[in-house]
Amino acid sequence: MTSLSSLVTIERHILDQQGQHPGATGRLTSLLYDIALAAKLIARETTRAGIANILGATSDENVHGEKQQKLDVYADQVIFRMNDHTGRVCVMASEEHDDLLPIPAHHQPGYYVLIYDPLDGSSNIDVNASIGTIFAIHRKITPGDGHGTMDDVLQPGSRLVAAAYVIYGSSTMLVYSTGNGVHGFTLDPSVGEFLLSHPDIRIPAPGQYYSVNHGHHKYWSPGIRHYVAWLQALEDTDRQPLEHRYIGSMIADFHRNLLRGGVFVYPANERRPNGKLRLTYEAQPLAFIAAQAGGYASDGIGDILDLQPRDLHQRVPVFMGNRDLVEKAEWFLRRFDRDLLAEYEKRR
Numbered sequence: 380m381t382s383l384s385s386l387v388t389i390e391r392h393i394l395d396q397q398g399q400h401p402g403a404t405g406r407l408t409s410l411l412y413d414i415a416l417a418a419k420l421i422a423r424e425t426t427r428a429g430i431a432n433i434l435g436a437t438s439d440e441n442v443h444g445e446k447q448q449k450l451d452v453y454a455d456q457v458i459f460r461m462n463d464h465t466g467r468v469c470v471m472a473s474e475e476h477d478d479l480l481p482i483p484a485h486h487q488p489g490y491y492v493l494i495y496d497p498l499d500g501s502s503n504i505d506v507n508a509s510i511g512t513i514f515a516i517h518r519k520i521t522p523g524d525g526h527g528t529m530d531d532v533l534q535p536g537s538r539l540v541a542a543a544y545v546i547y548g549s550s551t552m553l554v555y556s557t558g559n560g561v562h563g564f565t566l567d568p569s570v571g572e573f574l575l576s577h578p579d580i581r582i583p584a585p586g587q588y589y590s591v592n593h594g595h596h597k598y599w600s601p602g603i604r605h606y607v608a609w610l611q612a613l614e615d616t617d618r619q620p621l622e623h624r625y626i627g628s629m630i631a632d633f634h635r636n637l638l639r640g641g642v643f644v645y646p647a648n649e650r651r652p653n654g655k656l657r658l659t660y661e662a663q664p665l666a667f668i669a670a671q672a673g674g675y676a677s678d679g680i681g682d683i684l685d686l687q688p689r690d691l692h693q694r695v696p697v698f699m700g701n702r703d704l705v706e707k708a709e710w711f712l713r714r715f716d717r718d719l720l721a722e723y724e725k726r727r
């Protein structure tokens with residue numbers, strides 16, 4: 380029988396965390412609870428995607444020209460509908476929509492900004508690989524208590540109030556931070572509750588894994604090639620190589636590296652001069668979580684949390700994980716890719 384003292388639900392934990400914020404109003408707590416509820420609804424569909432005829436692609440494409448999978452349309456709609464009427468959010472933005480998602484006119488806008496990637500790695504749905512949802516939460520910074528604007532959304536990651544991701548894998552986990560460490564919860568489907576399973580996650584050192592798509596090698600810059608060779612210890616007789624693990628679903632790769640130590644790398648390359656991953660709803664929230672777990676996230680030049688986003692769907696090169704492994708990437712890029720970095724810096 381599980382002892383009652385060990386049954387910490389996400390609601391209990393968020394409330395306890397809130398207790399550490401004197402003057403907290405409980406609005407963020409309620410917003411995080413709404414996010415956990417949306418995660419449960421999405422988890423229910425991901426675990427039965429094959430049965431619920433929710434597999435496969437729709438006939439539509441998203442703003443990036445990517446075929447929309449039925450499940451990410453469902454996830455996008457669930458998250459919006461769980462938050463559009465609560466009076467806690469002033470504006471939302473989603474990977475699936477070109478523009479902002481305003482709060483419907485008949486609902487009172489709130490104090491927070493919710494930006495999300497409803498189902499990252501959704502191209503893996505049909506092959507049953509782990510996929511994930513990513514959330515970023517900012518405070519409204521524009522004056523007044525009306526609807527939020529793009530200025531409220533395009534804030535540096537250093538101003539994030541909270542970030543979370545959900546991984547739908549062998550079990551469903553929700554990992555979040557409000558700036559007081561990183562905490563993981565595992566969904567107990569028998570009771571429909573997220574229960575604390577990974578308190579105070581710290582990224583272990585030294586990192587064990589590196590995650591990069593070797594199929595892009597021919598498009599890599601000299602700096603990236605030298606960095607990956609270093610990760611593989613190709614020229615070092617006195618150093619062990621890191622293990623290569625790459626699922627092609629960032630949340631799954633990020634989550635393993637967070638728990639076991641390692642670095643996730645999606646660099647700029649010849650075909651993607653700004654990388655593939657988006658700043659506001661992928662890189663920023665994961666950089667926030669990585670930093671809270673004692674790690675670091677860089678675009679190859681500096682801290683991703685310091686970047687001022689220019690566009691909602693702006694892409695950014697990403698190196699996330701153990702600080703020493705990420706800073707090594709910065710070193711190799713400075714050493715071998717000076718001209719490329721100068722060009723990238725103009726677009727940064």
Ligand code: P6P
Pocket residue numbers: 499500501502592627628629630655656
């Ligand atoms: P590639 C999924 O489409 C995604 O955005 C991330 O989840 C994943 O890490 C990456 O793209 C995979 O991209 O180019 O290696 O197939």
